[in-house]
Amino acid sequence: MRHPVRVAVTGAAGSISYSMVYRIASGEMFGPDQPVILQLVELPVAMNALKGVAMELADGAYPLLHSVTLHDNVQEGFAGVHYAVLVGARPRGKGMERQDLLEANAAIFAEQGKALSDFANPDVRVLVVGNPANTNALIASRNAPNLSPSQFTAMTRLDHNRVVGMVAEKLGVNAGSVRRAAIWGNHSATQYPDLHHAVLDDGSSVIDQLDAADYRENLIPAVQKRGAAIIEARGLSSAASASQAAIDHMRDWAAGSDRHDWVSMGIISDGSYGIAKGIFYSFPVQCNFGAYRIIQGLEINEMSRELMQATEKELLEERAMIEHLLPKETEEAHDNFSYSSEPHKPAHQELT
Ligand code: NAD
Ligand code: LMR
Numbered sequence: 285m286r287h288p289v290r291v292a293v294t295g296a297a298g299s300i301s302y303s304m305v306y307r308i309a310s311g312e313m314f315g316p317d318q319p320v321i322l323q324l325v326e327l328p329v330a331m332n333a334l335k336g337v338a339m340e341l342a343d344g345a346y347p348l349l350h351s352v353t354l355h356d357n358v359q360e361g362f363a364g365v366h367y368a369v370l371v372g373a374r375p376r377g378k379g380m381e382r383q384d385l386l387e388a389n390a391a392i393f394a395e396q397g398k399a400l401s402d403f404a405n406p407d408v409r410v411l412v413v414g415n416p417a418n419t420n421a422l423i424a425s426r427n428a429p430n431l432s433p434s435q436f437t438a439m440t441r442l443d444h445n446r447v448v449g450m451v452a453e454k455l456g457v458n459a460g461s462v463r464r465a466a467i468w469g470n471h472s473a474t475q476y477p478d479l480h481h482a483v484l485d486d487g488s489s490v491i492d493q494l495d496a497a498d499y500r501e502n503l504i505p506a507v508q509k510r511g512a513a514i515i516e517a518r519g520l521s522s523a524a525s526a527s528q529a530a531i532d533h534m535r536d537w538a539a540g541s542d543r544h545d546w547v548s549m550g551i552i553s554d555g556s557y558g559i560a561k562g563i564f565y566s567f568p569v570q571c572n573f574g575a576y577r578i579i580q581g582l583e584i585n586e587m588s589r590e591l592m593q594a595t596e597k598e599l600l601e602e603r604a605m606i607e608h609l610l611p612k613e614t615e616e617a618h619d620n621f622s623y624s625s626e627p628h629k630p631a632h633q634e635l636t
Contacts, residue, residue, distance in 0.1 A: 295372025
């Protein structure tokens with residue numbers, strides 16, 4: 285049996301976490317022979333609910349669950365963690381403008397970035413789920429001087445899975461046979477679900493089997509607005525599918541993604557495809573044992589370029605709205621970190 289890995293989850297008594305922590309305990313995120321220690325973090329007001337979550341974890345009698353600790357602060361909650369899934373965030377309240385929401389979350393994710401930098405395992409890998417996920421990831425990473433920005437990611441895997449699911453339904457094929465979809469940009473209504481490079485497992489092109497107008501006018505907006513459609517239908521935001529996406533994201537990042545396929549991750553832009561450096565932008569990537577690599581050399585047509593730039597513009601605007609709250613960044617900081625070239629050591633080998 286391996287040494288356990290420490291996994292922090294914030295917002296651990298909320299809806300997404302309630303669909304996720306039991307699946308982490310059962311091995312779906314880190315594999316069937318990887319024990320886990322869950323370090324669950326909540327707001328002080330939700331600690332009682334969190335105790336209930338912990339009781340149910342105990343009642344599941346999961347063989348891979350080494351132990352569970354409960355925390356009302358991130359300094360303790362992030363101590364020694366190898367993975368952190370940052371789900372808890374301030375939801376948009378009545379009368380709150382986008383700028384207010386960005387600023388409220390900036391304070392939360394600045395504290396979390398600093399705590400990860402000070403207390404987590406130096407090789408920690410972080411997934412930001414709480415919205416606005418891309419800009420929250422930027423804030424956390426900029427407040428984590430001891431960590432590389434490449435250790436922070438924002439979740440666009442849900443959008444990726446959504447477009448794959450919709451294509452499968454449209455073409456009457458199994459979702460597992462749709463490969464090489466890509467989400468570019470922000471986890472928001474400006475994201476660009478790109479099917480120009482997608483193929484089915486028989487090698488046929490997806491875009492050739494879609495009606496061009498239907499793709500542009502129906503499918504793209506349906507993916508962009510799917511989160512809102514679920515809120516409208518359920519009265520609550522997506523939770524089961526968001527949990528699935530978080531599990532997919534972390535599992536692929538830690539263990540490697542299918543080498544015949546791509547996945548989408550919100551990562552620090554290194555300037556690939558002309559996207560501004562330093563924002564957290566979703567790119568198609570492949571993962572290999574803790575490292576990710578942007579798929580390079582894709583042909584970008586005029587329509588794609590326009591949509592990729594629209595979502596880049598939104599991310600630049602979001603950054604401008606909270607720029608005054610970010611610690612100053614030196615030019616070297618951009619050039620000195622390795623984005624994805626150095627595979628991380630598997631976390632379980634680092635424990636002594
Ligand atoms: P929820 O309201 O059910 O749960 C959120 C939990 O986070 C609550 O229990 C709350 O007490 C806790 N929390 C809030 N601030 C916290 C903090 N500073 N530290 C620790 N805990 C904190 O919400 P949910 O449905 O679980 O969604 C969580 C977030 O995920 C929301 O921001 C939502 O918009 C976002 N989301 C993102 C995606 C994505 O694809 N990136 C998809 C779905 C939802
Ligand atoms: C989703 O895509 O389902 C969520 O990000 C929607 C939301 O605003 O919580």
